[in-house]
Amino acid sequence: MKNRLAEYRKKHALSQDKLADHLNVSRQTIISIEKNRYSPSLPLAFEIAKTFGVLIEDIFIYEEEEES
Amino acid sequence: MKNRLAEYRKKHALSQDKLADHLNVSRQTIISIEKNRYSPSLPLAFEIAKTFGVLIEDIFIYEEEEES
DNA sequence: CCTTGACGTAAAGGAAACTTTACAATAGAA
DNA sequence: TTCTATTGTAAAGTTTCCTTTACGTCAAGG
Numbered sequence: 284m285k286n287r288l289a290e291y292r293k294k295h296a297l298s299q300d301k302l303a304d305h306l307n308v309s310r311q312t313i314i315s316i317e318k319n320r321y322s323p324s325l326p327l328a329f330e331i332a333k334t335f336g337v338l339i340e341d342i343f344i345y346e347e348e349e350e351s
Numbered sequence: 352m353k354n355r356l357a358e359y360r361k362k363h364a365l366s367q368d369k370l371a372d373h374l375n376v377s378r379q380t381i382i383s384i385e386k387n388r389y390s391p392s393l394p395l396a397f398e399i400a401k402t403f404g405v406l407i408e409d410i411f412i413y414e415e416e417e418e419s
Numbered sequence: 420c421c422t423t424g425a426c427g428t429a430a431a432g433g434a435a436a437c438t439t440t441a442c443a444a445t446a447g448a449a
Numbered sequence: 450t451t452c453t454a455t456t457g458t459a460a461a462g463t464t465t466c467c468t469t470t471a472c473g474t475c476a477a478g479g
Contacts, residue, residue: 284393284394284397298454298455298456299455299456299457300454300455300456308437308438309437309438309439310456311437311438311439312436312437312438314456314457314458315436315437318457320436321435321436321437322392322393322394322435322436323393323436323437324390324392324393324435324436324437324465324466325352325390325391325392325393325396325407325411326352326390326413327436327437328393328396329352329411329413333413338406338407338408339393339406339407339408340406340407343393343397345394345397345401366424366425366426367425367426367427368424368425368426376467376468377467377468377469378426379467379468379469380466380467380468382426382427382428383466383467386427388466389465389466389467390465390466391466391467392435392436392465392466392467395466395467
């Protein structure tokens, strides 16, 4: 799973902190998603997409993941 | 968060068991999502949408949730 | 009847997502 | 230089997602 969160965030001139506030999550969560440490929950993915006025599919690019 | 998983599953003539197998998750997971006990992870949401050839937004309908 | 398939519940345990706190590094502005 | 904003790391704890196991119900077919 790739994502373009940092890209969209910068395009909208938001800091990680401001975005986290807006989404009601911690800054750590934003960092973790941007750095691809994990995927957001589906509700959070919806909130993110809504924030930028796009589809979930525009920000999050799904690719088969290798299983552990 | 509403979802139309059961609807899409039936439209494709799949049992919960077959769908679970196809998605590599347990039948409990399918039941829990259909019965709205929780939302799927984003990767699973992608797999589900892919299975039915639609967008995540077609199956999962986001609505502001009341916070505990 | 009895069996089988499909759907449902419950509970305990593990894994993934998210929080809070604390601290470090850099860049730009005063 | 010093201050502030921004991004980053790490660790410990909670909540949500998902698994496994076991069992209950109902309908359809033998």
